[in-house]
Amino acid sequence: MHSISPAPSLQSLFKISPLAHLAPKTYSPQCVLKFESGSLVPTGIESSRADWQSMCAILASNVVSQQQDTDEAENSVLSSVNGHKSLNVVPVEKYMPKALTIANLAPDPSHGSTLRVAYQGVPGAYSEAAAGKAYPKCEAIPCDQFEVAFQAVELWIADRAVLPVENSLGGSIHRNYDLLLRHRLHIVGEVQLPVHHCLLALPGVRKEYLNRVISHPQALAQCEHTLTKLGLTVAREAVDDTAGAAEFIAANNLRDTAAIASARAAELYGLNILASDIQDDSSNVTRFVMLAREPIIPRTDRPFKTSIVFAHDKGTSVLFKVLSAFAFRNISLTKIESRPHRNRPIRLVDDANVGTAKHFEYMFYIDFEASMADVRAQNALAEVQEFTSFLRVLGSYPMDMTPWSPSPHDDDD
Numbered sequence: 001m002h003s004i005s006p007a008p009s010l011q012s013l014f015k016i017s018p019l020a021h022l023a024p025k026t027y028s029p030q031c032v033l034k035f036e037s038g039s040l041v042p043t044g045i046e047s048s049r050a051d052w053q054s055m056c057a058i059l060a061s062n063v064v065s066q067q068q069d070t071d072e073a074e075n076s077v078l079s080s081v082n083g084h085k086s087l088n089v090v091p092v093e094k095y096m097p098k099a100l101t102i103a104n105l106a107p108d109p110s111h112g113s114t115l116r117v118a119y120q121g122v123p124g125a126y127s128e129a130a131a132g133k134a135y136p137k138c139e140a141i142p143c144d145q146f147e148v149a150f151q152a153v154e155l156w157i158a159d160r161a162v163l164p165v166e167n168s169l170g171g172s173i174h175r176n177y178d179l180l181l182r183h184r185l186h187i188v189g190e191v192q193l194p195v196h197h198c199l200l201a202l203p204g205v206r207k208e209y210l211n212r213v214i215s216h217p218q219a220l221a222q223c224e225h226t227l228t229k230l231g232l233t234v235a236r237e238a239v240d241d242t243a244g245a246a247e248f249i250a251a252n253n254l255r256d257t258a259a260i261a262s263a264r265a266a267e268l269y270g271l272n273i274l275a276s277d278i279q280d281d282s283s284n285v286t287r288f289v290m291l292a293r294e295p296i297i298p299r300t301d302r303p304f305k306t307s308i309v310f311a312h313d314k315g316t317s318v319l320f321k322v323l324s325a326f327a328f329r330n331i332s333l334t335k336i337e338s339r340p341h342r343n344r345p346i347r348l349v350d351d352a353n354v355g356t357a358k359h360f361e362y363m364f365y366i367d368f369e370a371s372m373a374d375v376r377a378q379n380a381l382a383e384v385q386e387f388t389s390f391l392r393v394l395g396s397y398p399m400d401m402t403p404w405s406p407s408p409h410d411d412d413d
């Protein structure tokens with residue numbers, strides 16, 4: 001039986017991290033990053049520096065006044081526990097916001113007092129719908145890459161980012177696990193979004209005309225069998241996001257290409273739906289996390305989840321001990337993921353007689369069903385800290401408990 005060490009303070013637990021140097025340099029809100037001569041540099045934007053500074057000052061002051069809104073928004077996931085809230089998609093805009101890019105992280109001057117939520121993709125992407133579910137009254141800000149969404153929050157251009165981490169069919173979105181470690185943002189919530197894919201093409205185009213299907217790689221993977229069943233053994237091509245695929249077809253008038261995307265993308269880009277609900281499993285769900293600059297205060301009056309990442313100098317040998325710290329306290333794990341240890345990917349073990357073994361090194365990510373305010377979780381983490389050389393709490397946040405709403409096709413199976 002393991003000895004139970006005294007519970008560390010919540011604050012110390014949230015700060016555990018010998019890998020602080022992995023976090024990017026943080027810039028003051030008066031700066032914006034631009035890509036110049038191959039590297040990101042802080043600089044003023046289009047208008048004068050003074051304009052930019054006053055814009056940022058407004059942004060910064062809004063953060064205080066938005067706190068109430070923010071709390072409400074974060075609680076909206078909570079209220080969906082009791083209030084049976086349905087999916088709240090961001091309404092169709094009169095104009096389409098332009099995606100932030102790494103070279104242009106300039107905020108849209110039309111910001112007001114609404115919560116600004118960065119997502120990867122263009123309007124009509126599932127990530128935009130996830131942002132709308134997480135923060136129903138938010139202003140969703142499109143970003144061309146996951147990295148840009150992280151930076152938008154760090155630079156106070158956005159207040160939150162909503163990013164996919166795993167899908168029930170396609171598995172983990174590894175890039176976001178790596179970025180969670182590289183950046184200093186905190187997970188403050190999660191939303192699970194049922195993903196219903198459609199096959200979209202220009203008006204008048206029939207399935208027989210197609211020789212290419214384009215979409216986000218996750219969406220292509222989620223529909224692979226159905227596409228084959230539909231007789232579409234044509235080329236598949238990966239693009240940055242599902243709605244971007246629809247936009248590309250419309251913008252280039254491609255009559256031989258279909259996109260896998262949402263019904264909302266069809267509406268936004270003027271495409272026809274050739275087939276709907278084409279995901280291989282009718283209960284296809286993507287899990288997104290909400291990220292913020294500050295953690296939320298963990299509670300015990302509703303179901304919470306905590307996400308951690310850890311590593312150990314001696315590799316996988318420690319895994320059993322870490323898992324047992326949770327098992328002994330009846331804390332269920334909901335997810336375990338490993339990623340290469342980017343700083344030290346290989347460990348050499350020399351044996352004079354046999355040679356040199358090359359072990360791969362990993363970072364382990366675990367989600368468990370307990371709040372950091374729960375003494376069981378605090379004790380488990382105190383114990384995990386003893387076994388590991390690096391431990392960071394990525395966030396302790398309310399679980400998405402939205403009641404399950406089966407797809408219209410669930411009964412057909």
Ligand SMILES: O=C(O)C(=O)C[C@]1(C(=O)O)C=C[C@@H](O)C=C1
Nearest residue numbers: 125126127164216218241242286
């Ligand atoms: O391309 C989109 O629409 C996204 O929001 C991205 C994404 C993903 O990264 O998994 C989100 C949900 C679906 O699983 C498919 C794609």
